[in-house]
Amino acid sequence: MSRIKEFNLPDLGEGLTEGEILAWLVKVGDVIELNQPIVEVETAKAAVEIPAKWAGQVRSIFHPEGSTVEVGTPIIAIDTDPGAGPIEESTTDTPSAASLAAVEVAPSEGAIEPGLIGGPAPGGRTAVLVGYGPRTTAAKRRPRRADVPSPTPPASSADHGVAVGDKPASIATIPAPQVHDRRNGAGLVLAKPPVRKLARDLGVDLGVVTGSGPLGSITREDVQRAASGSATAAEPLTVAAPTTVAASFGADREQRIPVKGVRKLTAENMSRSAFTAPHVTEFLTVDVTRAMKALDRLRGRREWRDVRVSPLLLVAKAVLLAVRRHPMVNSTWAGDEIVVKDYVNLGIAAATERGLIVPNIKDAGRLSLRELADAMTDLVQTAKAGRTSPAAMSGGTLTITNVGVFGVDTGTPILPPGESAILAFGAVRELPWVHKGKVRPRQVTTLGLSFDHRIIDGELGSKFLRDIGDFLADPEAALLAWT
Amino acid sequence: MAKGDPGVTTRGRRAAPRSKRAAAAAGDPELVQLLTPEGERVETSVGPDGTEYRVDFTDEEYRGLYRDLVLVRKLDAEATALQRQGELGLWASLLGQEAAQVGSGRALRSQDMAFPTYREHGVLYCRGIDPIMPLGLFRGVDQGGWDPNEFKFNMYTIVIGAQTLHATGYAMGVAMDGKTGGDDGEAVIAYFGDGATSQGDVNESFVWASVFNAPLVFFCQNNQYAISEPLERQTRVPLYRRAGGFGFPGVRVDGNDVLASYAVTRHALDNARHGQGPSLIEAYTYRMGAHTTSDDPTRYRIASEVEAWQAKDPIARMKAFLTRQQIADADFFAAVDEQARTESVHLRERVLAMPDPEPATMFDHVYPNGSPELDEQRAQFSRYLESFEGSAH
Known part of the structure; x- marks a missing residue:
């Protein structure tokens, strides 16, 4: 032994x-x-x-x-x-x-009070003794209380390594999404600091809670009541199953997949963004035949021979030029002010084996078309290899999601937190289209632009989308007219 | 290297125009350097006040310094591994800072007193202290106490910067006892990091040491990060220049250069022991590893920065120098590696064999001579422990 x-x-x-x-x-x-x-x-x-x-x-x-x-x-x-x-x-x-018995047996999240060591902390983190852990993992401190129920171990020890279906931790234990209350600083709601902290820990937006305390202030009970309500409302968003995992169903013909890693981060970001930024989505269908021909001509040039040229490159260029004409779309809502950025860190949503990641190209507005092409190729290859660094994924200011690669026409994308606009680029299809007075087969695509209505009104959003469309309809003319 | 061997000479101040020799310091006129990252020896390097620094070691002493560097790194790596294997609760690695610690540690004379932080494993080693000594603290089986007077090495101090105050008081005592003023005078050295320079304690120490002319060397290992906070959040001027405002000299030395670290420290200690008061040394270096084993440095610094410092590695440059000058050959390097391996395995075995402490020992060091009240508490506690069935204690 x-x-x-x-x-x-x-x-x-x-x-x-x-x-x-x-x-x-x-x-x-x-x-x-x-x-x-x-x-x-x-x-x-x-x-x-x-x-x-x-x-x-x-x-x-x-x-x-x-x-x-x-x-x-x-x-x-x-x-x-x-x-x-x-x-x-x-x-x-x-x-x-x-x-x-200890494997995968996590005490249910609710067993530890928020704010205590081991309990949930702001931003989906876990409070630890020194500092806070990261958002992406769910490691817990030893619970301080002795009365945490200890689930029984899986009966079979033969398949202990991959017993996904047997895991006692269920999706129901996912904490409620963490919603950041941006109105705290402005003093619009009345609540004592401990109550504010409780609300933050529980992910309750104080702005939507009705206060029952003196002068309409929000009490601990109000927050707890709101928390129990919002947890159920948010549920559908957090249980999107990753498609890469092979189905392995238990006797009840249900599969339980632990939410962690990229999936967990995505869920947190999307819930946070969906519930804080009022989104509007607009669509535009464009005849991109000229742009496709321009791409072919580009590919034919000697100096572009070894460069990967995709329709996404032109969309990126269109976005960058349109931002220059409408700087306000490249901004962040920061509670009591709007931060408009002079640089565009252009995010490209990428589906990888590990899930959705959104690396960005830093200061993409300063790049030439050739540099942009190289940066995009590099970004995609790095993402596919799973080597994207945290730095490459932070600081994005505006994002493109290329849903067209999946063969769909468009979507209503959710804003990455901190960004005000995201463009969905649909599939380019050959469709009957009225061109110069006659129905012709033309290359057509649909653009979907979601934007944060707190910053961007319909007029600005429409102009921005229109400019992107104009560029894609006739890149040469747009370049001559704008630059 | 033989203890107490001067091995260093410094000439009078303002001996020659600075510009002629400034280029020697690898393009950084502020940095005292005697061994470049490529392993080239620089004959003389001049400090900001015109002091010329040089070393004059024998081949055996050069080899000894190299051996120190390798051993200190290896023992440190072993402790890090022990933590990862669950045998230590925590470890603060000195990786990258070996030269600053070995250089300054070897510059101490036997009568000098050192006040470390919790990362001075290299200085401890150079004091001739068994490297097992602090590991009980990090394993959680003792409270890290030892007799500072026996080793002329104070306890590891976890509170950031607190030891500079202890060192200042101690150094003022040395002066009041009349132990300064000659070659056999006592000097004191206080270690701290760049982050500690933002602490009130350190600044108060500067004031007291300065106005009381304490025989004290403030040795700041600027490893560029206060945990995750970069140097630019600590200071707008090079740290060594802060000394000027407090009224004593400051110098920046290449902390990855063991020779320069030795020369600068020896000079500062000798000034102190001769009654010329305190000085500040900023050893410019880089923490190659994490702040402690609980830290993940990839979250706050980029790989290219670490790579740039990798090229300035203190051991690689010493090895290049020894090879080029034919002071040491492959057999020597292999023997040092083997010695390091043996000592680290030995250290591991002894750590694993450390006994758990007897619970009642926590009463032992409350008062130097005990007290009746304490004896009663100890007896009560022992009776309580004995009340458990099958208790070993």
Whole structure:
């Protein structure tokens, strides 16, 4: 027994209770050295590599990549003396039964009061002893209360690694979306600071709560009542199932997929944006035949021979030129002021294996068409390889989502938080179209522009969309006229 | 290197026009440097007040400094690994700062007193102290206490900047005891980081040390980040220039250059021991790792910045120098690596063997000579522990 050593996931950061296995750096059968990196684990504080505690041969790996593991749970078994011949099977492939119970058994979110260590904190984070954890993970502190119910472990230990259907954590435990109350600073609602904090923790917008306290102030009970109501209202948004996961249904013919990582971040961002920014969406259908021909001519040029030229490039160019004519669309609603930006960090929504990410091209307005083409190619390749850095995904000011690649005509995109406009670019189709008085087959696409009505009125939004359309209808003329 | 060997010479101030030698400091006229990142030796480097810094080591001493750097890095890496394996609660790695610590640590004479932060593992090593000493603290099996007088090395101080006040008081005591004024005088060194310079404690220390002419060297390892806060949020002037406002000299040294760190520190300590008062050294360096094992530096700094500092690695430049000058060969480097490996494995084994503390020991160091009240509390607590069935304690 002592030959096979099980390594338990340690507390990697002063009081954390769990971590997510990001990547295994070794596989079963590998011979490893002391302190050789074996696994990359992400906690609420950091993504770190764990070095091997013993030299030897990897005997078993207990948790697949992507699984969340409680501190103290065995994650790997190492044969510390592989040269000494075979060993009896009983000690090898499964971790001790007691330790299995800890896997994926997270106390329900509501068990810890908001504001306490281990409880939910602003922005969907988890309060920890030192600072706040990131938004993207759900690592929890050890609960302070002893009365947290402990769910029973999965009955079968044979498929403990991938027992998605057996997980006790259900989608119902997803916290309510975190809505940022932007009116606090303006003093329009009356509420005591602890009540404001409670509202923030529970994701309640104080602006829509009716106060029952003195002078119409909002009380703790008002917030709690509002929280229990809003949680149900928001539910449909948070349970979009990722399409990449193969269906694995339980006996009840329902599949429960833990919400985490990119899916969780997307859900938080979209809920936050959908419930704070009043969106308007407008559509425009454009004959882009000339633009497509222009693209062909561009591809034919010697200096563009090795460049990837797609219709999206022209749409990006159109957006950047139109922003120059209507700077107000490139702005952020900051509560009591509107921040208009002189630079465009152009976001391109990309569907990747890990989910939707929106990296952006910094200061895209200053790039030549050729530089823009290179930047877009680079951005897409980086995203597909899963190497997009956090920096590349932050600071976006205006976004294009190319839903056309999925073969659909248009959509009503939701604004990325902090941005005021997003353009959906639909499929380019050959359709009958009235051209110079006759019905002709023409290349036609539909643009959908969502914008934040707090900043952008219908007139401005329409002009902006019209300009994008004008450019795509006749790029040469638009370039001559505008630049 | 033999302890107490001067190994350094400094000449009188304003010996020659500065411009002629300023280029030696690798394009940065503010930085004292004796070994460039490429491993080129610079004969002499001049500080802002005109002091000329140079070192004059034997080959054996050069090799000794290299060995120190490698060992300190390896032991530090072992401690980081132990934390990742759940054997330490926390570790503050010194990765990247080895030269500043070894250079200044080796510049201390045996009678000098050091006041560390919680990251001075390299200085501790150079004091000849067993590197296991602070690990009990980070493993949570003791309270990090040791006899500062025995080691001439104060306890690790977690509170940012607090040790500079302790050091100032201690140094004022040294002066009042008449222990300064000659080659055998005692000097004091206080370690802190760039973030600590924004603390009231550090600024108060500057005032007191200055007006009481305390024999104290303020050794600031500017590793560019106060956890996640970059240097530009700490200061609008180079940190070493702050000393001027308090009335004592300041100098910036290449903290990744062990030779320059040694020369500058030795000079400052000697000034202090001769009764010439305090000075500030800003060792310009970079924390290559995380602030502590609980930190993720990729969230606040970019990879290209880390790579740029990688090119200034303190060990790589020393190795290049030793190789080029044929002071050391491949056998020597292999032997040092092997020694580092052996010592780190030994350290690991001893850490894993550390016993859990007896609960009653928490009463041991409350008062130097105990008290009847404390004895009663200890007895009560012991009776309580014994009331548990099968209690080992």
